[in-house]
Structures are given as structure tokens and as C-alpha cells.
Amino acid sequence: MKVKKAWGQTTLPLKIVLMLVLLLLIVANKQVRSSVCDDSSVCLQVLGSGGPELGDQRASSSYLIWVNGKAKVLIDVGAGSSLNFEKSGAKFEDLEAILFTHLHVDHSADLPAFIKASFFTARDRDLPIFGPEGNSLMPSTAEFVQNLFGGDGAFRYLKDYINTSETGNYHLQTHDLPMELHRVQTYRLTADIVLKAIPVHHGPIPAIAWRINTLGYSITFSGDMNNNYHTLSILAKDTDILVMHNAIPESASGVASWLHIKPSEIGEIAKQAKVKQVVLSHRMQRTLGKERETKQHIEQSYSGPILFANDLDSFRIIRR
Secondary structure, eight states: OHHHHHHHHHHHHHHHHHHHHHHHHHHHHHHHHHHGGGGOSEEEEEEEOBOSOSSSOSOBSEEEEEETTEEEEEEEEOTTHHHHHHHHTOOGGGOOEEEOSOOOHHHHTTHHHHHHHHTTSOOOSOEEEEEEOOOSSSOOHHHHHHHHHSTTSTTGGGGGGTOTTOOSSOOEEEEEEOOOTTOOEEEEOSSSEEEEEEEEBBTBSOEEEEEEEETTEEEEEOOSOBSTTOOHHHHTTTOSEEEEEOOSOTTOOHHHHHHSOOHHHHHHHHHHHTOSOEEEESOOTTTTTOHHHHHHHHHTTOOSOEEEOOTTOEEEOOOO
8 A cells, every 4th residue: 555655656756747847759850840940961851831821820831942051942932931931040141043833823922021031131142033934824934033123123112123123132033934845944043952843733823843952862843733734744854852741641533633633643753753752731621631542642653761741840862
């Protein structure tokens, strides 16, 4: 009885200690996740893992490529991405380019926030912005930037960022990519960073998939797409990380499947391209909670690692 009594007297403190240890581990894990790219030569960080919805508790689509501890390439800037950029510890002045997969709101809404905030940074060199050309539904990337910051734009008070005669600021240099199917377009950004792009099918919206090659590694981004063009596997061949968008479940049909890709098709592309690992992002309420089902459909074709992204997650490149 004395032993039982003694054990009973220590049960509550032991539980408290265990809870404190667990909380410390959670905090430590968050700290590691937020800084994991600092000590990795090439690293992917997810700034926004959601889509255009309210209620998913996620920022909209956005990604950072870190190279030798510095944020070098920003891919898409959906709503909420500027706040997570700040949380990541990235510096705007380190960026070599901003890339757009397409110009839907959930991929582009925070661009004005980034540009305005850059006034308070040390950036003093021009910033390239790459994205698709336009059509009857969407502006080109150059038109999009002009409509925001031009003399008649929504944020015309920031016009000096595109007015090259103004010498007091850095300038945005826009590049429209032609929608030429099955042709990989290549752009050397720096001595160590090469961009590759190819059009993908996102219904009637001009859309581009991107691949960033640096230091012998590569990360490829599908953006929003279905596989009607059959182009992504060309761009993603042997890539180290393939970021795919998990916007619809396997059962989707109609407009949703015309705009987005099903899990089984993700698996087929990953297998065909022989990618090293798949990261699933752009997670929406119609796919959240269906991770097991999604993974099973992908695994019908693809046997490599499949990871589900959350905001501020970081992914090191795994070489097998």
C-alpha cells in the first residue's frame, strides 16, 4: 500500500513533466522547421500550401528556393505569403527573381504587399519577374504589373518601381513567356541558377510549370494544371523534388478536373519523370482529410516519397 500511495503521489507531477517535455519538443520542432533551410545548400520552403478558399487556415500558393542559406527564388505570391516570407527569415534583397505559374488571385495577390514592403529593405538592384503571356481572359505578366503599378494602375503611387527613368529605386523587369507547347524554355538567372519552363494546361488560363536548377540539384513546380498537354513529365525529368497541387480528389469531375490534376495522374507523371520525391501542396478543403486516399492513388504508379505540405514547411533535397 505504501508503494501504491507513493506512486499515486508522484503521478500528477510526472504527467506535468511529460507534458512540459512534449511542449518543449513541439516548440523546438517549430524552430527547426523555420530555420532548416539555413544550413542546407538547396532547400524548398512552402510559404503558402492552400488555395483560394476561406476556412482552410492556410496561406495561398507560394514557395521559396533557398541556396546556401539565402532565399533566391520566389514562386507565386498568393494571399498570406508576404507574412510567411517574414516568418521564414528571408530577405527581399536576396531574391534573384519572382516567378508566376499563372495569375489567378491565389497565386498573385500579395505582389503589391511585397513591393511596398521592399521600400523598407536594402534592395538596390532590379528584380526580374517571369510569368506567362496573356490571352482574352488574362493579362500578360507585363500587363499585370503595369495594371498594378503603372501611371494609371491600382497602386500608381508605386509607379517608380516600373518607371526606368526614376533612379531612386530598383525596378521590376517583367518577362512574358510564350505558350509554346512541348518546348522547354531556358533562362540563366545567375551563374548558379538556371530557370526552365514549359506551358501546362489549366483550363483557359495561360499557365507555366517551372524548374529551378542550382548547384547540381533541381526543384520543379507544376502550378495549377491537369495533364491535358502532357508536358510536365518532360520538364520534371529526374528532378529532385516535384511540387504538385492536390486541389481535387480522385472522384472529381467537370470543371474541377478540367482545371486540376487527379492523384492517380500525379503518380503517373512522377513515375514517368522518375522524380526523387513528391511534395503535395495547394491543399483544399475537398482534399484535406483525404491524405491516405490521395497517397494510395499516387502509389499505384509511383513508389517514391510522398509528402504533404503545410505553411512554412521546409524540404531538403534527398539523394538516393
